[in-house]
Amino acid sequence: MSNTIEYNGYIGTVEYSQEDKCFFGKLSMINDLVTFEAYTASELEINFKNAVDEYLDTCKLLNKEPQKAFKGVFNIRVGSELHLEAVRNALKIGVSLNSYVKGLIEKDTKVSFHN
DSSP states (O other), rough: OOSSSEEEEEEEEEEEEEETEEEEEEEESSOOOOOOOOSSSSHHHHHHHHHHHHHHHHHHHHOOOOSSSOOOOOOOOOOHHHHHHHHHHHHTTTTHHHHHHHHHHHOOOOOOOOO
């Protein structure tokens, strides 16, 4: 079960307030605060889409570039040994480190976590 909702390239988090008996959420991974709420799942989806559309309209009115949820760039810290091994593997197959990591992500987007 996912606690997110997606529309037009934006992702919103979804939570439930037992006290208020309603769903609520906000757009994730942007600096602007955009929220939505509803009492039913159907209403939640509509209100989320409206929140995204209103955000885009407001940005246009303010002549501001809307933030994108995903820019295609991220930084990770893997430690020096793993970094070195990744560079070696990339060199062995004749690609850049970026292409190597991108290929691994494309190949298997499921990540398993080890404690």
